[in-house]
Amino acid sequence: MADDQARRVTWTVLGAAAGVAMLGVGAVVAASVAVARKLVTPPARASRDGRIVDVGDGTVNLSRSVETTLPGRYGLWADDDRGYAKIGAVTAFRADAVTRELIAVEDGVLAPGQPIRIGAAYYRHPAELGVPVEDVAVRTPGGPAPAWWIPADEPGDRWAILVHGRNATRWECIRAVPALRAAGWQVLIVSYRNDPGAPAAPDGKYALGDREWEDVDAAIGFARQRGADRVLLMGWSMGGATVLRTLERTRYEDAIVGAILDSAAVDWVELIDGQLAAMRMPSPVPAVAKGMLATRIGARLVGLLGPLPIAAMRAEEHAVGLRVPVLVLQGDADRTTPVTAARRFAAARPSLVSIVEFAGADHVRLWNADPARYEAAIGDWLADSGISAVRSQRA
Numbered sequence: 001m002a003d004d005q006a007r008r009v010t011w012t013v014l015g016a017a018a019g020v021a022m023l024g025v026g027a028v029v030a031a032s033v034a035v036a037r038k039l040v041t042p043p044a045r046a047s048r049d050g051r052i053v054d055v056g057d058g059t060v061n062l063s064r065s066v067e068t069t070l071p072g073r074y075g076l077w078a079d080d081d082r083g084y085a086k087i088g089a090v091t092a093f094r095a096d097a098v099t100r101e102l103i104a105v106e107d108g109v110l111a112p113g114q115p116i117r118i119g120a121a122y123y124r125h126p127a128e129l130g131v132p133v134e135d136v137a138v139r140t141p142g143g144p145a146p147a148w149w150i151p152a153d154e155p156g157d158r159w160a161i162l163v164h165g166r167n168a169t170r171w172e173c174i175r176a177v178p179a180l181r182a183a184g185w186q187v188l189i190v191s192y193r194n195d196p197g198a199p200a201a202p203d204g205k206y207a208l209g210d211r212e213w214e215d216v217d218a219a220i221g222f223a224r225q226r227g228a229d230r231v232l233l234m235g236w237s238m239g240g241a242t243v244l245r246t247l248e249r250t251r252y253e254d255a256i257v258g259a260i261l262d263s264a265a266v267d268w269v270e271l272i273d274g275q276l277a278a279m280r281m282p283s284p285v286p287a288v289a290k291g292m293l294a295t296r297i298g299a300r301l302v303g304l305l306g307p308l309p310i311a312a313m314r315a316e317e318h319a320v321g322l323r324v325p326v327l328v329l330q331g332d333a334d335r336t337t338p339v340t341a342a343r344r345f346a347a348a349r350p351s352l353v354s355i356v357e358f359a360g361a362d363h364v365r366l367w368n369a370d371p372a373r374y375e376a377a378i379g380d381w382l383a384d385s386g387i388s389a390v391r392s393q394r395a
Contacts, residue, residue, distance in 0.1 A: 028282070028284050028285060028288055029288065031281065031282075031285050031289075032284075032285050032288035032289040032291075032292055033289075033292060033301050033302060035276065035281070035285060035289040036289045036290075036292040036293050036298070036302045037302045037303060039206075039208070039272070039289075039293070040205040040206045040207070040208065040293070040302060040303070040304060040308075041204075041205060041206070041303070042167065042194050042204070042205075042206060043167055046077075046081070046117050046167070047117065048115045048116065048117050049065050049067035049068060049116055049117045049118045050062050050063035050064070050065045050067070050068050050115075050116055051063050051113060051114060051115050051116055052078060052110055052111065052112055052113065052114045052116055053097045053112060054112045055102070055110050055111070055112070056099075056102075058101065058102055059091065059099050059100065059101060059102050060076070060085070060087060060099070060100055060102045060110060061097050061098070061099050061100075062097060062098055062100060062116060063096065063097055064093075064094070064095070064096050064097050064098050066335075066362075067117075067118040068098050068100070068116075068118060069090060069093070069098050070118070070362055070365060070368070070369070071089065071090065071360070071368075071369050072088075072089070072365065072367075072368035072369040072370070072371075073086065073087065073088050073089075073103070073122050073368055073371075074086075074087055074118050074119060074120065074122060074365075074368055075087075075118070075119035075120075075121055075122050075124070075171075076110075076116055076117075076118060076119070077116060077117045077118075077119060078108065078110050078111075078114040078115070078116045079108055079109075079110075079111070079114045079115075080115065081117075082107070082108045083105070083107055083108025083109060083110055083114065084105075084106050084107040084108065084124070085102060085103070085104060085105045085106060085110060086103040086104045086106065086122060087100045087101060087102055087103060087118075088100060088101030088102075088103050089101050106124075119171075120168075120172065120363075120364045120365050120367075120368055121168065121169065121171035121172045121174070121175075122174075122175065122367075122368065123171060123174040123175065124171050124174075125148075125171075125174070126148050126150050126174050126177055126187075126189070128174075129174070129177055129178060131150050131177065131181060132150065132151055133148050133149070133150050134148070134149045134150075134151075135147075135148065136148070136149045136188075136222070138188075138190055138191075138215070138218050138219045138222045139218060139222070140192070140193070140198070140199065140214065140215040140218045140219075141214050141215070141218065142193055142198075142199030142200070142201070142202075142215075143198075143199040144199075145190065145191045145192060145193075145195065145197070145198035145199065145215060145218075146170075146191050146197045146198065147170075147188055147189060147190045147191060147219065147222075148170060148187075148188070148189040149186070149187070149188050149226075150177055150181065150186070150187040150188075150189070151186050152181055152184050152185060152186050152187075153181070153184075154184065156184055156185075156186065157227055157228055157229035157230055158184060158185045158186065158228070158229075158230045158232070158388065159185065159186045159187075159188060159223040159226075159228035159230070159231050159232070160176075160180045160185040160186070160187050160188070160231075160232040160233075160234060161188045161190060161216065161219050161220060161223060161231060161232070161233050161234070162176060162187060162188065162189045162190065162234045162235075162239075163190060163192070163216055163233070163234065163235040163236070163239035163240075163242050163243055164189075164191075164235075164236055164237075164239050165235070165236040165237025165238045165239045165240070165263075165265075165364060166206060166208075166237055166238035166239075168236065168237070168239075168364075169191075169195065169196065170189045170190070170191055170195075172236050172239075172364065173189045173234070173236065174189065175367040175371070175374070176234060176260075176262075176367075176378065177189075178375055179374075179375040179376075179378040179379050179382075180232075180234075180378065180382075182375075182379060183378075183379055183382045183383070183388055184388060185232065185388075186223075186228070188219060188222070188223055190215070190216065190219045191215075192212045192215035192216065192242070193211070193212060193215055194206065198215075202305055203303060203304055203305040204303070205302075205303055205304050205305075206238065207304070207308055208238060208241055208265070208268055208293075208308055208313065209238055209239075209240075209241030209242035209243075209244065209245045209265070209313070210245055210308050210309065210313065212238075212242045212245075213242050213243075213245035213246040213249060213250075216233070216242055216243065216246045217246055217249070217250050217251060217252065220246075220250060220251075220252045220255065220256070221251070221252065224252065224255060228255065229255065230255065230257045231252065231255045231256050231257065232256075232257060232258050232259065232260070232387060233246060233247070233256065233258075233259040233260070234259065234260040234261075234262070235259075235260075235261060235262070235264060236262045236263060236264070236364050237262075237263050237264065237265055237336065237337060237363065237364055238265050239264075240261040240262065240263070240264020240265055240266065240337075241264060241265040241266070241268065241313065243259050243261065243264070244259075244261075244264070244266065244318045247259060247321075247322070247323070247324065248318070248321055253323070256324055257324055257325075257387055258324045258325045258326065258327075258385065258387040259324060259325075259326045259327075260326070260327045260329065260378065260381075261326060261327070261328050261329065261342075262329045262330075262364060262366060263329070263330060263331060263334055263336070263337050263363050263364045263365075263366065264328065264330075264337060264342070265313075265337050266315045266318055266328075266337070266341050266342060266345045267313070267314045267315040267318075267338070267341035267344070267345070268310055268313040268314070269290065269310060269311070269313070269314050270314075270315070270338055270340070270341045271336070271337055271338065271341070272286055272289065272290055272310075273286050274338050275336070276289070278335070290310050293307065293308045293310050294307050294308060294309065294310045294311065295307050315341050315342075315344040315345040315348065316344065316345075316348050318345065319345050319348035319349040319353065320348070320349075322349050322352050322353070324352070325352050325353075325354070325385045325387060326349075326352060326353045326354070327353075327354050327355075327356070327377070327378070327381040327385075328342050328345065328346055328353060328354065328355040328356070329355075329356050329358070329366055329374070329377060329378075330342040330355060330356070330357050330358070330366075331357070331358045331360070331361030331362055331363065331365065331366055331369075332357050332358065332359055332360070332361070333359075333360050333361055333362050334361070334362055334363045335362060335363060336363040337363060339357065342355060342357075343355065354381060354385070356377045356381075358370060358373070358374075
């Protein structure tokens with residue numbers, strides 16, 4: 001299989017050569033290196049989604065953009081991230097602005113003109129849910145990484161390990177805690193290389209899940225030492241890709257009983273192609289950029305210590321090796337991880353993969369749009385799949 005993947009990468013790169021010649025080698029290589037480097041480099045600064053127009057009594061008016069008009073509850077960062085508020089539903093639309101419910105201002109002061117960004121992570125600490133939580137450290141290959149442990153109401157051997165996505169933090173995972181605890185699972189929300197407070201990767205780059213899985217594997221070991229006999233993995237976006245890599249490579253296969261994927265990057269090839277098409281990149285660039293990531297010379301140009309097996313990080317490749325039930329939660333309006341990839345992943349192993357789609361929901365914003373349905377989807381799947389009752393192979 002490795003030889004086949006190498007041949008596919010080679011032919012893909014060679015097939016792009018004609019387009020490269022037409023556009024100019026230098027321009028295409030430069031654009032491809034820039035694209036590939038951006039994909040694997042943690043950003044120094046989060047993007048902005050608009051600005052505050054004005055603040056009313058229980059409402060906030062925001063300049064109109066795709067992010068500010070999304071349905072549901074969100075976190076609002078303002079004033080260069082010095083301010084934080086929880087916002088709710090859109091209550092009015094104007095040509096250039098939207099009015100949203102202002103639920104609470106938790107940090108700073110909101111004022112007109114401040115730049116903002118909208119975060120899918122609504123909660124910033126599990127304690128906001130009124131649940132017990134303990135700060136712990138998982139010893140990863142690079143060193144200790146901070147994590148939150150949220151025990152269940154009753155002691156047990158079932159642990160859910162939650163993995164956030166690219167350019168996100170542990171906050172992203174808090175939304176799943178109520179449904180998992182209600183089903184009797186201990187919850188461990190982990191960090192991994194390049195996260196705040198966690199060790200940096202040796203090259204300082206993301207590996208799109210292909211190396212981050214080692215930190216998740218360490219978290220499974222941590223849970224086992226604390227009595228976990230049944231482990232459920234859950235990942236968002238690149239965290240979903242990391243979960244899939246963990247399923248394929250873990251030392252603890254006997255303990256894992258299932259996985260949940262939220263807006264997961266189940267197919268990096270389709271994801272990269274789609275993102276670059278949306279950016280109107282010339283056709284040779286996606287192929288050459290993927291070749292950069294997948295070859296030794298290209299990886300060096302991008303800043304990676306070694307190549308990434310992009311050809312193996314496809315929906316069908318992940319599906320073929322599945323050994324445990326998987327729940328896929330996916331928005332059909334996702335602009336980052338295509339719903340088509342999630343559907344192909346589910347169709348490739350229908351006996352093991354269940355998919356629940358959220359109409360109109362964007363990337364990792366399923367809970368935001370419909371919290372009740374999100375939590376019900378998790379709870380129903382845990383009950384219907386028998387995950388909570390399954391004993392590990394070790395038992």
